[in-house]
Amino acid sequence: MTIIARTSYVLPLTTIFRRRQLPLPGxxxxxxxxxxxxxxxxxxxxxxxxxxxxDVARGLxxxxxxxxxxxDRAPGDHISAGDLIAARPGxxxxxxxxxxxxxxxxxxxxxxVLVQQSEASLELKAAYAGTVSEVIPERGVILELSGxxxxxxWGNGKAEFGVxxxxxQAQNTILKLDRIDVSLRGGILVGGHLAEAETLTSLAEIxxxxxxxxxxxxxxxxxALSMPYPILLTEGFGKLPMNLxxxxxxxxxxxxxxxxxxxxxxAHQGIVPEVLIPLPVTGKPQPPPAPRQLAPQNRVKIVWxxxxxxxxxxxxxxxxxxxxxxxLRYPAAQVKLDSGELAAVPMANLVVLEYK
Amino acid sequence: MTSTxxxxxxxxxxxxxxxxxxALLFDIVGNSYRFVAAGNAQTTLGTxxxxxxTGARLAIEDLSRISGRxxxxxxxxLLIPTGSDGSGVDALVVVVSAGSPLKxxxxxxxxxxxxxxxxxxxxxxxxxxxxxxxxNDRRKTxxxxxxxxxxxxxxxxxxxxxxxxxxxxxxQLLEPVLLACQLLPQDARPRLLYAGNRxxxxxxxxxxxxxxxxxxxxxxxxxxxxxxxxxxxxxxxRLYRELAIQKLPGLQExxxxxxxxxxxxxxxxxxxxRFLSLEDATKGVLGVDxxxxxxxxxxxxxxxxSLGVYPDYGLGKFTAIARDNVHLQQVLKWLxxxxxxxxxxxxxxxxxxxxxxxxxxxxxxxxxxxxxRYLMQLSWDRLSQGVVNxxxxxxxxxxxxxxxxxxxxxxxxxxxxSGQSMLMLLDxxxxxxxxxxxxxxxxxxxILGAAASLNPALTVQVLDSxxxxxxxxxxxxxxxxxxxTPILRVQMTLKDSDEEIKLDVKQGSLExxxxxxxxxxxxxxxxxxRADIGMGPGKGGSLKRVVGGVLxxxxxxxxxxxxxxxxxxxxxxxxxxxxxxxxx
Numbered sequence: 001m002t003i004i005a006r007t008s009y010v011l012p013l014t015t016i017f018r019r020r021q022l023p024l025p026g027x028x029x030x031x032x033x034x035x036x037x038x039x040x041x042x043x044x045x046x047x048x049x050x051x052x053x054x055d056v057a058r059g060l061x062x063x064x065x066x067x068x069x070x071x072d073r074a075p076g077d078h079i080s081a082g083d084l085i086a087a088r089p090g091x092x093x094x095x096x097x098x099x100x101x102x103x104x105x106x107x108x109x110x111x112x113v114l115v116q117q118s119e120a121s122l123e124l125k126a127a128y129a130g131t132v133s134e135v136i137p138e139r140g141v142i143l144e145l146s147g148x149x150x151x152x153x154w155g156n157g158k159a160e161f162g163v164x165x166x167x168x169q170a171q172n173t174i175l176k177l178d179r180i181d182v183s184l185r186g187g188i189l190v191g192g193h194l195a196e197a198e199t200l201t202s203l204a205e206i207x208x209x210x211x212x213x214x215x216x217x218x219x220x221x222x223x224a225l226s227m228p229y230p231i232l233l234t235e236g237f238g239k240l241p242m243n244l245x246x247x248x249x250x251x252x253x254x255x256x257x258x259x260x261x262x263x264x265x266x267a268h269q270g271i272v273p274e275v276l277i278p279l280p281v282t283g284k285p286q287p288p289p290a291p292r293q294l295a296p297q298n299r300v301k302i303v304w305x306x307x308x309x310x311x312x313x314x315x316x317x318x319x320x321x322x323x324x325x326x327x328l329r330y331p332a333a334q335v336k337l338d339s340g341e342l343a344a345v346p347m348a349n350l351v352v353l354e355y356k
Numbered sequence: 357m358t359s360t361x362x363x364x365x366x367x368x369x370x371x372x373x374x375x376x377x378x379a380l381l382f383d384i385v386g387n388s389y390r391f392v393a394a395g396n397a398q399t400t401l402g403t404x405x406x407x408x409x410t411g412a413r414l415a416i417e418d419l420s421r422i423s424g425r426x427x428x429x430x431x432x433x434l435l436i437p438t439g440s441d442g443s444g445v446d447a448l449v450v451v452v453s454a455g456s457p458l459k460x461x462x463x464x465x466x467x468x469x470x471x472x473x474x475x476x477x478x479x480x481x482x483x484x485x486x487x488x489x490x491x492n493d494r495r496k497t498x499x500x501x502x503x504x505x506x507x508x509x510x511x512x513x514x515x516x517x518x519x520x521x522x523x524x525x526x527x528q529l530l531e532p533v534l535l536a537c538q539l540l541p542q543d544a545r546p547r548l549l550y551a552g553n554r555x556x557x558x559x560x561x562x563x564x565x566x567x568x569x570x571x572x573x574x575x576x577x578x579x580x581x582x583x584x585x586x587x588x589x590x591x592x593x594r595l596y597r598e599l600a601i602q603k604l605p606g607l608q609e610x611x612x613x614x615x616x617x618x619x620x621x622x623x624x625x626x627x628x629x630r631f632l633s634l635e636d637a638t639k640g641v642l643g644v645d646x647x648x649x650x651x652x653x654x655x656x657x658x659x660x661x662s663l664g665v666y667p668d669y670g671l672g673k674f675t676a677i678a679r680d681n682v683h684l685q686q687v688l689k690w691l692x693x694x695x696x697x698x699x700x701x702x703x704x705x706x707x708x709x710x711x712x713x714x715x716x717x718x719x720x721x722x723x724x725x726x727x728x729r730y731l732m733q734l735s736w737d738r739l740s741q742g743v744v745n746x747x748x749x750x751x752x753x754x755x756x757x758x759x760x761x762x763x764x765x766x767x768x769x770x771x772x773x774s775g776q777s778m779l780m781l782l783d784x785x786x787x788x789x790x791x792x793x794x795x796x797x798x799x800x801x802x803i804l805g806a807a808a809s810l811n812p813a814l815t816v817q818v819l820d821s822x823x824x825x826x827x828x829x830x831x832x833x834x835x836x837x838x839x840x841t842p843i844l845r846v847q848m849t850l851k852d853s854d855e856e857i858k859l860d861v862k863q864g865s866l867e868x869x870x871x872x873x874x875x876x877x878x879x880x881x882x883x884x885x886r887a888d889i890g891m892g893p894g895k896g897g898s899l900k901r902v903v904g905g906v907l908x909x910x911x912x913x914x915x916x917x918x919x920x921x922x923x924x925x926x927x928x929x930x931x932x933x934x935x936x937x938x939x940x
Contacts, residue, residue: 003398004414023508025541047505048539051498107538114498114535120506153709217698218678218705236709238702265709268456268603270406304713305703305720326718327772348375348712 057111064111155262155273395419517553627805672711789890
């Protein structure tokens, strides 16, 4: 079997391009070359909402076609509460129809007038700290970012920019309540594992600007989604240490400003949560290498138990199935883990770790 | 089974799932079609590579390596038709299950009639229902319009109105959809599938033409007591294909190669189960396809098919376990080993991040198989809500009599032992009476169903070629006797040797009669204490020809529904004992 393994990037210096796009046509608020921050609104679209149907035919007591002729307004007209919409003249009494609300007429049809009272604004934030490389008319932008890149596997859908503080001595340090104090205020915190919901809520009270963790229990997902700050997991759910290359890269950049984009992981759209640390560069650093076939000498990260989050180098590949516990058999790789241990790992449980 | 083969000789099938892409070659061997070889690659639809055709090419190259047949030309295109040098193939069919489910809003007149039918129609393909509109809906038209603008579904599915019935209510239901189509930009408008009162079809088409794509299908509820989903499902599958081509990068190229023969995997699976049900109209055929992206369940009787596709019950999609502790408790009860609750929940949620990851320890395997059981149970619960039994009543939780049960999906077909596959199916589906459990180890059934529209002979002949694995005949007596009470005497006589084996089966037990694979025997069954083996309470009889499967003949007398011990240690001990009885 040919395996183009999923790739996770931990790169000290690279250039990436990220597309940010509205779901509907809208207005682009930035221009090419402009620098943006994660919370900057870069495009917006109006989603019509708060509609009201005025049944003119029924109100005037006439058939719909007749009502259409009596309506004295057209789509696009702005109206205010009390404005006359239609009138039916009579010999002694005329009947009128007035709008009870402010708004814009968007449709006149079958004796009915559709009034749009408001517009829900869809705001597209940059989510990254970078430069607008290209404007996609009416849809969005492509952002260019240079610096160190660390990709994760889960995010709570938020993004921020701030100074990174390391709150973990090692890749498996547990972030506990007793380590939290006001000195963390306004920072983007790097922890190892976090086990309690109270720790998340306490961090919100300080408040911090973001949290980068190796792992947390899946029972905390609901709490994590409700936090006002972005949370990114580099490894996933359970009690997993951070992979060593990611931890080292984060630790060596402590004190720098980082762009934390904790997007919801959406494989189909190619969206991954990630941390970008803008660095002063001369020229344009190389973009991340393209995914490649799994091969000996690949540096890999193991994503499944019993070696979750461990990294190592592929020594050899065995396309013929290899035996594991309980009679399980899969095509596998021999991986020399960073701990020195040699482990057989199913190819399906490997992610190529691009790390330079 | 006989049929005439058509001019084309060789067929390539691509099966694009969430994690893997398979390329399968079918060709004439001797006088009939056979499955020749398969190549595999990872599906290239992920975080960086965003094109399924890359994975398809790699899978085809892998197949070329295995089969020695050149399939991709120098221009990197599939070679169609077969060349004089034997390279290439005559036709391609693509089966797809990768990608996001369709976002659907359903509208129907009555909640427990047309709306239920519309929901079941939506469930015949991979979809998620975002909202429902009905006459009982207290929201005003404009509120429903706002909901549509906010949700931006791919499809609005409308049902309602018996043939020749009232039309006014349907047009009222359609009003917000029409307004949404006026207000949304062209590429954001939902498509409309109208499956209601046919007399309104032309009117609906006239109203929506030019505003969005309209599909008019036969009424799915032509009369109050009649539901017919199959004609509408054909339209829905076509819509799924069109939308999948828009959403899955690279699929358009494969669609061109395949001359539009791109079929949703559940549709292909459903076709095969339906086809098999035509052999004996007195019993249904049940199919279960347990995948990473969805669980598909099909019950077909005499060609009438109930198909359910449940994306939220995919092995790699069961996020509900993180929201509701009830689900976790239901999975835990199927564990044969003591494993901490937190570990189980984290494992299952992690599958959503790494759907292709595989277990390598006994504990992880136990979690996967416990999850498989629960997801199959949930799927049958959903499907059974729409299944009407012979008395015109909705089926109870128990399966109706079926023969056989066909299982696809790696978790079931590639379990380390056949006993594990058998026990997962027995525990989850809990068949009654007498049936046969069959594994589709090569996962061919969806492909054969998809290929049937191109060449039915291929489907028939490959099915006849013994591509499926017979796990064994299963006898499941149902009764109220106390545990330990003998409820069934089985006398098995081997055909060749006249050797006779007798077994008295006790309530609560799981027993195996050895019958080698392919060996033929007759069975005489004598129930006690009014136990029912599908012949009526207390009634016995003979099965003149039983063919041995991998596990021989299995008698599951554990009771229906299966009551598991509340005592965890006792329950886990029983799981190990049952598995031991099935050979481990």
